[in-house]
Amino acid sequence: MPVDLQLPAPAKGKRIVVAMSGGVDSSVVAALVVEAGYETIGVTLQLYDHGAVAASSKTCCAGSDIHDARRVANRLGIAHYVLDYESAFRDSVIDDFADSYARGETPIPCVRCNQTVKFRDLLTVAKDLGADALATGHYVRRVNGDRGAELHRAIDPARDQSYFLFATTSAQLDYLRFPLGGMEKSEVREHARRFDLAVANKPDSQDICFVPTGDYAALVKKLRPETAIPGNIVDLSGQPLGRHEGLVHFTVGQRKGIDIGGQPAPLYVVRLEPESQTLVVGPREALGVASATLSSVNWLGAAVPDPAAPLAAKIRSMAKPASAWFDGKTLRFKTPEFGVSPGQAAVIYDGDRVMGGGWIAATEPAYKAMAA
Known part of the structure; x- marks a missing residue:
C-alpha cells in the first residue's frame, strides 16, 4: 500500500x-x-x-x-x-x-x-x-x-x-x-x-542523548556545582526534619532518597527552594495541584484560547491527559493533578489535536486552593 x-x-x-x-x-x-x-x-x-x-x-x-x-x-x-x-x-x-x-x-x-x-x-x-x-x-x-x-x-x-x-x-x-x-x-x-537497511533491527534510543549513563546528577554537578550544596529538609510548615546532600538529587514528586525515619506516612518532594538549598517534603496529598501558570506559550489553535472550552492537558510525556481549561496563561485542572513540576511542559489537546502548550512556571497546590 x-x-x-x-x-x-x-x-x-x-x-x-x-x-x-x-x-x-x-x-x-x-x-x-x-x-x-x-x-x-x-x-x-x-x-x-x-x-x-x-x-x-x-x-x-x-x-x-x-x-x-x-x-x-x-x-x-x-x-x-x-x-x-x-x-x-x-x-x-x-x-x-x-x-x-x-x-x-x-x-x-x-x-x-x-x-x-x-x-x-x-x-x-x-x-x-x-x-x-x-x-x-x-x-x-x-x-x-x-x-x-x-x-x-x-x-x-x-x-x-x-x-x-x-x-x-x-x-x-x-x-x-x-x-x-x-x-x-x-x-x-x-x-x-x-529497503534492506542496515539499521532495520537497531534498538530505539532511550536515554537523554548527552547522558548515556543515566547519571544526570553527575553532569549537573559538574556544570553547576552549587546544585550539590547540602541543605535542610523541612516539612510544609518549615520544621526541620533532616539534611540532604544537594538539590540536584531531587525532583518534585520523588519519594526515594528522602532518608528520614520515624514518620507516620511516606514523604514526597513537594518543592525545591534553591535560594536557601531547602528541600520541602510532605504527604502525597500535598502534591495535588489545582492549576499551573504557563510561560512561553505556543498556541496552535484559534488566535485566542477560549477559557470556557473543555480541553485536555498532559503535564508529563507518559501521563494520561487530564481534563482542564486554559485561558492563555493559567491551566486549571478539573481534579487535582499530581507530580506537576516547574520546568516541565504542559501540552494542551482537543481530542487528538495539539492546541498548544507552554512551560510550567508556577503551580497552585490544591490544598491551598480549597482553603481559599
Whole structure:
C-alpha cells in the first residue's frame, strides 16, 4: 500500500531534506521519500563530543549513529551532510538542562532540542539547501485543517511524540512533514527490511542523548556545582526534619532518597527552594495541584484560547491527559493533578489535536486552593 508522505506534489522537481539521526525511523523516512521520486538530501547533526558515547546503543546522534546515517544514505544513493552543531546544542540544550536543575526545576531537554537546534536551526539549513520541505522521523501527524496545518497525535499511542513537539510554530509546521505519524513501529521496521537497511533491527534510543549513563546528577554537578550544596529538609510548615546532600538529587514528586525515619506516612518532594538549598517534603496529598501558570506559550489553535472550552492537558510525556481549561496563561485542572513540576511542559489537546502548550512556571497546590 502506498504511504501518504504528505509531501509537496508532484514529486518531480521537488527537493526534500530529511533529518537523519542514524536510527531506523529517520532512515525509513529517507527511503520512502526516495522511493516516491523526490530529490532527497540527508542531513545529520553532530550535537556533542560523541567520543564518550559512541559505544552506546541507547542514544541518538552519537558517533556510531552518524556512521549509520551515512551508510543508509550511501545505500539509497543520496547526498548526505554532517553538520557540526555542538556549540549550539551545548548553549541551547545542555546548559539549559543544567540551569533548570539549578533553579529547582525538572527539565525536558528533548523539547528544547526540537524547539531550537532541530526545528529552528535545521529548518534554516533545509531552506538554505533549497528544499521544498523538511521531513523527520517523529511519530506525530500533520493534518491540513480549515485554517492551515494542524499538529495531531500519532496513531500509535505508544510512540506518539506530540508532547515533545508542542513548541512547533505554525510557520514551521507549514514546512515540516512527518511521514511516520500514520504508522505503527512494526510497520516502520517492515519498511526498513523491505529497503534492506542496515539499521532495520537497531534498538530505539532511550536515554537523554548527552547522558548515556543515566547519571544526570553527575553532569549537573559538574556544570553547576552549587546544585550539590547540602541543605535542610523541612516539612510544609518549615520544621526541620533532616539534611540532604544537594538539590540536584531531587525532583518534585520523588519519594526515594528522602532518608528520614520515624514518620507516620511516606514523604514526597513537594518543592525545591534553591535560594536557601531547602528541600520541602510532605504527604502525597500535598502534591495535588489545582492549576499551573504557563510561560512561553505556543498556541496552535484559534488566535485566542477560549477559557470556557473543555480541553485536555498532559503535564508529563507518559501521563494520561487530564481534563482542564486554559485561558492563555493559567491551566486549571478539573481534579487535582499530581507530580506537576516547574520546568516541565504542559501540552494542551482537543481530542487528538495539539492546541498548544507552554512551560510550567508556577503551580497552585490544591490544598491551598480549597482553603481559599
